[in-house]
Amino acid sequence: MMQVDNIFEMPGAYVLLMELSAIYSDDIGALGNVKLSAGYYLYFGSARGKGGMAARVRRHLKINKKRYWHVDWMTLAGSVKKVMLVPGGVECELRRKASALSGLTVPILGFGSSDCNQCPAHLLGVKGNGLTTLEELRLAVTGHSYSVSSFFSTTAAQPSTV
Numbered sequence: 546m547m548q549v550d551n552i553f554e555m556p557g558a559y560v561l562l563m564e565l566s567a568i569y570s571d572d573i574g575a576l577g578n579v580k581l582s583a584g585y586y587l588y589f590g591s592a593r594g595k596g597g598m599a600a601r602v603r604r605h606l607k608i609n610k611k612r613y614w615h616v617d618w619m620t621l622a623g624s625v626k627k628v629m630l631v632p633g634g635v636e637c638e639l640r641r642k643a644s645a646l647s648g649l650t651v652p653i654l655g656f657g658s659s660d661c662n663q664c665p666a667h668l669l670g671v672k673g674n675g676l677t678t679l680e681e682l683r684l685a686v687t688g689h690s691y692s693v694s695s696f697f698s699t700t701a702a703q704p705s706t707v
């Protein structure tokens with residue numbers, strides 16, 4: 546069995562299940578003024594750099610950061626509830642597989658997909674609290690789901706320096 550830490554550090558694709566607890570409206574970069582209803586959303590991304598998927602996910606989870614990607618506005622306005630990692634995965638393939646599931650919507654054309662010519666958006670609205678859909682997607686793509694807190698726990702390999 547693969548060690549969790551190894552998966553975290555691998556390159557691949559990830560899905561953030563996010564909640565907006567209230568209607569959100571803001572000017573988001575080149576998208577202009579956007580409005581999102583309260584509810585749950587799935588964001589699809591890829592990380593190929595140093596530190597792998599976990600490094601990117603930790604950036605998404607930071608509550609203090611400069612807004613750069615469209616999703617930065619979302620992660621600052623709402624909260625990440627769950628994270629799925631797909632080692633070696635590609636965000637657009639994940640998004641395409643997700644579109645076979647029911648109940649997903651495209652709230653804002655082009656959100657998160659400025660550099661992509663295959664997806665209507667990398668942010669999808671999801672029904673209910675999104676957990677059922679995320680689990681269906683996890684089974685379809687052989688992903689791994691994690692709580693947000695797993696990205697903050699210290700690794701077993703590092704002795705703690707109190």
Ligand SMILES: [Zn+2]
Pocket residue numbers: 636637640658661662663664666667
């Ligand atoms: Zn795409």
